[in-house]
Amino acid sequence: MNPTVGLVGKPSVGKSSFFNVSTMNSVPEAEYPFTTVEPNIGEAYVSVKCPAEEFGKTCDPRTGFCRRNKRFVPIKLFDVAGLIPGAHKGKGLGNQFLSDLNEADVLVHIVDFSGKTDIEGEPTEEHDPRDDIEFLEEELDMWYLEILEKGIEKFEKQRHDKKPLDETLAEQMSALKVKRSMVKRCLSEKDLEKKPAEWTEKQKISVANFLRKESKPMVIAANKMDTEEAKKNFEDISKETKYEHLEIIPVSVHAERALKKADEKNLVEYVPGSNSFEIRGDISKKQKEGLENIESFLKKYGGTGVQKVLEKALFDELRLIPIFPVGSEGLTDEKGNVLPDCFLVPEGIKAREFAFHVHSDFGENFLYAVDKRTERRKGADSELKSSDIVQIVCSSK
Ligand SMILES: Nc1nc2c(ncn2[C@@H]2O[C@H](COP(=O)(O)OP(=O)(O)OP(=O)(O)O)[C@@H](O)[C@H]2O)c(=O)[nH]1
Ligand SMILES: [Mg+2]
Structure with missing residues (x-):
């Protein structure tokens, strides 16, 4: 049920x-290409404001954790093999690795902004990150195109009881999380509702591109921003109108790692995603210098970018909102845990849909919900808002 983020990019970008x-x-991480072959799956977190403080309480999360009134909610993160130009035709580790991304709801494209790796991930100097931004989108479109073409073939082969075009294409592309409503909108906007056998190559690519962007929206992480070369490239590229439509976020994975490690050792207090930290322990002169560098990085870019990338992906691209379900006793569940759960659900969700989200039994036996801030009842079709705390009241079976 957790939303899934896929990390994509050429090899050696981080x-x-x-x-x-x-x-x-x-x-394993390393500066040679194709360090990763099999996908890695793990639990990452996005943070939302914890409402417990409003009530003078602290929360007891069942999953994730809470620090300084920031509730960190689990999401699923995928790390896959690097892609190189021609991957859809089998180059590099080939297209079977593209399908490792099927499950992703949203992608984070990691780009090495330092320019120190070439298009295949080998060490170099002065590589242009613009090339990477462009090739990856093309590669993803080609992957979608191949599956779209299979759908067109299937549609053309049908003899009796021909299924509608949008239904056939959506079925063929369902593993990529393409929905029928997306296909419908695409065909109507492009005025391509008929005769796919007559579509030009350009029209097919434009359909693949539309469906790829709808089913796998993307955020760009400009990584290795701790290097001078990356800072310069970022200055230039983020000013260009050509890239205005993209959300490019400056990131230093290395800075985030240094801060998390220092936090684990109690040398600093660092809450992931913050734009500052506090020095706690005894630190050496060298550690102090390193931390000062990171401090000025955080000031300049508003954080290390790691949390920001994940949060942009979930909250801006997927438009999810946090909702806290509770039992009948104030803010707790039946065991007395304060705000034990936080669900990330689509903006605009209605009370009963949310009940289904929590458990199908709750959806089926739904009577009404209660907004715990106001104690007002909410009917099945009443919309929930970001950060609502709700009790779901069901009929007894
Ligand atoms: N300077 C700098 N280097 C980084 C950063 N993040 C990663 N790297 C380095 O980039 C190299 C590649 O990192 P990986 O994480 O293995 O890259 P990958 O994209 O998973 O590579 P493949 O698995 O081969 O596709 C390593 O040497 C990392 O230390 C960063 O924020 N700053
Ligand atoms: Mg890797």
Whole structure:
């Protein structure tokens, strides 16, 4: 049920490093291409404001954790093999690795902004990160195109009881999380509701592109921003109108790692996602210098970017909102745990849909919900808002 984020990019950009730092894992990372072959799956977190403080309480999360009134809610994170140009035709580790991304609801494209790795992930100097931004989108579109073409073939082969085009295409592409409503909208916007056998190559690519963007929205992580070269590239690229439509977030996985490690050792207090930290323990002169560098990085870019990337992906691209379900006793469940659960659900969700989200029994036997801030009842079709605390009241069977 947890939303799933897939990390994509060419080899050696820092996908596994990003995965490790946000899931507290230690899968191999290295400066040569194709370090990762099999996908890694782990639990990362996005933070939301914890409502317990409003009530003068602290929460007892069943999953995730809470620090300084920030509730960290689990999400699923995937780290996959690097992609190189031609991957959809089997280059590099080939297209079977593209299907490792099927399950992702949203993608984070990690780009090495330092320019120190070439398009295949080998060490170099002055590589242009613009090339990476472009090739990856093309590669993903080609992957979608291949599956779309199979759907068109299937549609053309049907003889009797022909299924509608949108239904056939949506079925063929369902593993990619393409929904029928997306296909319907795409065909109607592009005026392509008929005769797919007559679509031009350009039209097919534009359908693949539309469905890819709808079913796998993307955020760009400009990684290795701790290097001077990356800072310069970021300055230039983020100003260009060509890239205005993209959400490019400056990131230093290394800075995040240094802070998390120092926090674990109680040398600093660092809450992931913050733009500052406090020095706690006794630190050496060298550690102090390192931390000062990181401090100025946080000031300049508003944080290390790791949390920001995940939060942009979930809250801005997928438009999810947090909702806290509770039992009949104030803010607790039947065991007395304060705000034990936090669900990330689509914006605009209605009370009964949310009940189904928590448990199908709750949905089926739904009577009404109670907004615990106001103690007002909410009917089945009443919309929930971000950070609502709700009790679901059911009929006894
Ligand atoms: N300077 C700098 N280097 C980084 C950063 N993040 C990762 N790296 C380095 O980039 C290299 C590649 O990192 P990986 O995490 O193995 O990259 P990957 O994208 O998973 O690579 P493949 O598995 O081969 O596709 C390693 O040497 C990392 O230490 C960062 O924030 N700053
Ligand atoms: Mg890797």
